[in-house]
Amino acid sequence: MSFTVPAALEAELNELVTHYPEKRSASLMFLHAIQEHFGYISKEATEWIADKLELQPINVYELVTFYPMFRQEPAGKYQIKVCRTLSCALAGSGKLHKHFCEKFALDPKAHGVQTSKDGKFSVEFVECLASCGTGPVMMCNEDFYEAVSHGKADEIVGKCK
Amino acid sequence: MPEQYRLILKNIDQPGYTPDLECYLRHGGYESLKKAIALQPKDLPDGKKQSAQEQIRDDVKASGLRGRGGAGFSAGMKWSFVDRKSGKPIYLICNADESEPGTFKDRQIIHKDPHQLIEGMIISCFANDVKLAYLYIRGEFPAGAKLLNQALAEARAKNFLGKNILGTGYDLEIYVHRGAGAYICGEETGLIESLEGKRAYPRIKPPYFPAILGLYMSPTIVNNVETLCHVKHIIDMGGAAYSKLGTPNNTGTRIVSLSGQVKKPGYYEIEVGKVTIGELIYHSNFGGGLLDGRKLKAVIPGGSSAKVFKAGEKFKLKKKNADGTMTEVETDMLDLPYDFDSLQAAGSMSGSSAIIVMDDSVDVVEVLANLGEFYAHESCGQCTPCREGSLWMSKALHRMTHGHGRKQDADYLVNIAQNIQGRTICAFGEACSWPVLSFVKKFKDEFEAKGAADEARNAGAGPK
Numbered sequence: 001m002s003f004t005v006p007a008a009l010e011a012e013l014n015e016l017v018t019h020y021p022e023k024r025s026a027s028l029m030f031l032h033a034i035q036e037h038f039g040y041i042s043k044e045a046t047e048w049i050a051d052k053l054e055l056q057p058i059n060v061y062e063l064v065t066f067y068p069m070f071r072q073e074p075a076g077k078y079q080i081k082v083c084r085t086l087s088c089a090l091a092g093s094g095k096l097h098k099h100f101c102e103k104f105a106l107d108p109k110a111h112g113v114q115t116s117k118d119g120k121f122s123v124e125f126v127e128c129l130a131s132c133g134t135g136p137v138m139m140c141n142e143d144f145y146e147a148v149s150h151g152k153a154d155e156i157v158g159k160c161k
Numbered sequence: 162m163p164e165q166y167r168l169i170l171k172n173i174d175q176p177g178y179t180p181d182l183e184c185y186l187r188h189g190g191y192e193s194l195k196k197a198i199a200l201q202p203k204d205l206p207d208g209k210k211q212s213a214q215e216q217i218r219d220d221v222k223a224s225g226l227r228g229r230g231g232a233g234f235s236a237g238m239k240w241s242f243v244d245r246k247s248g249k250p251i252y253l254i255c256n257a258d259e260s261e262p263g264t265f266k267d268r269q270i271i272h273k274d275p276h277q278l279i280e281g282m283i284i285s286c287f288a289n290d291v292k293l294a295y296l297y298i299r300g301e302f303p304a305g306a307k308l309l310n311q312a313l314a315e316a317r318a319k320n321f322l323g324k325n326i327l328g329t330g331y332d333l334e335i336y337v338h339r340g341a342g343a344y345i346c347g348e349e350t351g352l353i354e355s356l357e358g359k360r361a362y363p364r365i366k367p368p369y370f371p372a373i374l375g376l377y378m379s380p381t382i383v384n385n386v387e388t389l390c391h392v393k394h395i396i397d398m399g400g401a402a403y404s405k406l407g408t409p410n411n412t413g414t415r416i417v418s419l420s421g422q423v424k425k426p427g428y429y430e431i432e433v434g435k436v437t438i439g440e441l442i443y444h445s446n447f448g449g450g451l452l453d454g455r456k457l458k459a460v461i462p463g464g465s466s467a468k469v470f471k472a473g474e475k476f477k478l479k480k481k482n483a484d485g486t487m488t489e490v491e492t493d494m495l496d497l498p499y500d501f502d503s504l505q506a507a508g509s510m511s512g513s514s515a516i517i518v519m520d521d522s523v524d525v526v527e528v529l530a531n532l533g534e535f536y537a538h539e540s541c542g543q544c545t546p547c548r549e550g551s552l553w554m555s556k557a558l559h560r561m562t563h564g565h566g567r568k569q570d571a572d573y574l575v576n577i578a579q580n581i582q583g584r585t586i587c588a589f590g591e592a593c594s595w596p597v598l599s600f601v602k603k604f605k606d607e608f609e610a611k612g613a614a615d616e617a618r619n620a621g622a623g624p625k
C-alpha cells in the first residue's frame with residue numbers, strides 16, 4: 001500500500017521542522033499531525049516520518065508505542081475519553097464509563113480502547129485531564145466536557161452525527 | 162477573614178475578559194515587558210555595571226519566588242545555576258504538562274489568559290539571554306495549544322516576539338510543542354527528552370542538570386506555567402514588594418486546586434501561608450465545607466504524589482518566639498498554614514498545590530487502588546524498582562478491591578514501596594511510593610481489616 005501525504009499537510013510539516021535546531025525534535029508534532037489526518041499511525045506512516053526526519057523507523061515506532069495518545073489502528077469516528085483518576089472517580093467517572101460502554105455494547109471491565117461495532121464510537125478510560133474540580137470530565141475528540149451527568153453524556157453522543 | 166488574593170487570576174473569569182491580545186492590552190498587558198526591556202545598566206558601588214538582565218535576575222531572587230510546579234525550588238536560585246559561559250545557546254522551556262492528579266491551575270491560565278503566560282515567558286527569556294524557547298503543553302490540551310499558537314502569532318505581529326523586539330535588538334522565538342499523554346513528560350528531564358523527539362525517559366542527575374546539560378546538551382531553564390506568570394508580576398511590583406505577599410520564605414500568591422468531596426471545588430488563589438488547610442476546605446470563601454452529613458476522613462495536600470493526612474492528625478511544629486528561641490506547638494492538620502515549609506514539616510508537601518478531600522464515605526483501599534493504577538500506568542519503565550514495584554503494588558491493590566485481600570497485604574505494600582523510594586532515576590519513584598506508605602501507615606487498621614475479612618470469607622469458600 002502506498003502512503004501519500006497531501007501537499008498541504010506536507011507543507012505544514014515542513015514548517016514544523018523549522019521550529020527546532022534538530023529535526024528529530026519534530027517527531028511528536030509530526031505524529032500528531034499524521035494521526036489527525038489519517039486517524040492512526042500506520043507502519044507506512046512511521047517509515048515516511050523516519051525518512052523525512054532522517055531517522056530509523058524504530059526511532060519513530062518507539063514513540064508510537066510509548067505515548068498513550070498514538071494509535072497503530074483506526075479508532076472510532078468519535079473518541080470518548082473518560083477521566084479515570086481519583087477526583088473524577090469520587091465524582092462518579094466509573095459509572096459514566098460504564099454508561100458509555102453499555103450504550104455501545106462494549107465491556108465496561110475491559111482494559112484499553114474499545115470501538116463500537118459500527119466503528120462510530122470508541123470509549124476509553126484516560127488518566128487525569130487536569131480539571132479535577134469539575135468531575136467527572138471527558139473528551140469527545142478535541143472537545144472537552146465537565147461535570148458530565150448521564151443526561152449530558154447522551155446529549156454529547158446525540159450531537160455526533 | 163481568610164480571603165482569596167487574585168494576582169495571577171486577577172482578570173480570569175471576570176465578565177467580558179477574553180484570551181485575545183486586544184483584551185489583554187486593554188488590561189495593561191505587556192507593560193511589564195516594556196518596563197523590563199527599558200531597564201538601563203546600573204552603576205554598582207564597586208564601580209562595575211549591572212546589566213538589565215542581571216537586575217531582573219536579582220529582582221526574581223529578591224522576590225523569594227519558589228517554583229509552582231511541584232518541588233518549590235527557588236526560581237532565582239535555579240536561574241543562577243545556568244551555565245552562562247558554555248558558549249552554547251541557553252534554552253527556556255515552559256512546563257505546561259500539568260498532569261499531577263488533582264491539579265488544574267495551569268489549565269485556567271493557558272485557556273483564559275495565555276498572554277499573561279507569554280509575557281512572563283518573554284521577560285524570563287530576556288533576563289536569561291534566551292533566544293529560543295518552547296512551551297511544552299500536554300497532548301490532551303488541543304484547544305489550549307491552538308489558543309497559545311494564536312496568542313504567539315498575535316504577540317509576534319505586535320513585535321513583542323520575534324526579531325528585534327520593540328526595537329531593542331533582542332530576538333526571541335517561542336514555539337508550542339505538544340506532548341502525547343504521558344505523565345512522566347512533566348518531570349523536567351523526561352520533558353527535555355520528549356522535546357528532543359524521544360521517549361520521555363528521565364535523565365540521571367548528575368550530570369544532567371538542565372541548567373548545565375539540558376535541551377540538546379545545552380543550559381536550559383524549565384519553569385512551570387504559574388512560576389513564569391509570577392515573574393511578570395515581580396517586574397510589575399518590584400521583587401521587594403512582591404516578597405511582602407505571603408509569608409517569609411513562602412512569598413507571593415499561589416493558585417490552589419481544590420477537588421474531591423467538598424461543596425465548592427475549584428481553583429483559589431491565596432497569599433502563600435495566609436490561609437490554612439481547614440479554611441480552604443471549610444470556609445465559605447473557599448471549599449464551603451463537606452457534603453451534608455459527612456465527616457472528614459483524609460486530605461491529600463499537594464497532588465496525588467503527596468503523603469496523605471488523616472483527619473485529626475496532629476503535628477509538632479517548631480515556632481519561632483519573639484526572642485528568637487523556638488517552641489514546639491501542637492498543630493492539627495486542619496490548622497496547618499498552606500505553604501511549602503509547614504506542609505514539609507508535617508511530613509508531606511504542598512507539591513503542585515492540589516488538595517484532594519475525602520469524606521467518610523470513601524474506602525481508602527479503593528482510593529489507593531485508584532492511585533496505584535495511575536502510577537503503574539505512568540511509570541516510564543527505565544528503573545526496575547519503579548517499573549515492577551508500581552505494577553506489583555497496583556496488582557495487590559486491585560486484588561484487595563476485588564475480594565481477595567490478605568491480612569499481610571498492608572506490610573507487603575509497604576515493603577514494596579520502601580524498596581522503590583530512593584532507588585530510582587527520577588522522583589517518580591517517590592511519587593508512587595509516598596501515597597502507598599502514607600495511606601497504609603495511617604489507615605493500617607482498614608487495610609488489615611479488609612484483608613482479614615477477605616481471608617475469612619475465602620477460607621470458608623475453599624480454594625479459588
Ligand SMILES: Cc1cc2nc3c(=O)[nH]c(=O)nc-3n(C[C@H](O)[C@H](O)[C@H](O)COP(=O)(O)O)c2cc1C
Pocket residue numbers: 227228229230231232233234236239256257258259260261344345346347348349350383384385386388389587588589592
Ligand atoms: C513525576 C513528576 C511529574 C511532574 N509533573 C510536572 C507537571 O506536570 N508540571 C510541572 O510544572 N512540573 C512537574 N514536575 C516538576 C518538574 O520536574 C520541574 O520541577 C518543574 O517544572 C520546575 O518548574 P518550577 O521550578 O517553576 O516549579 C514533575 C516532577 C515529577 C518528578
Ligand code: SF4
Pocket residue numbers: 345362363539540541542543544545547548585586587588589590
Ligand atoms: S523512577 Fe520510574 S518514572 Fe522515573 S525514570 Fe525510573 S522508571 Fe522512569
Ligand code: FES
Pocket residue numbers: 083084085086087088089127128129130131132133135137262263264
Ligand atoms: S482526576 Fe479527572 S481531571 Fe483530574
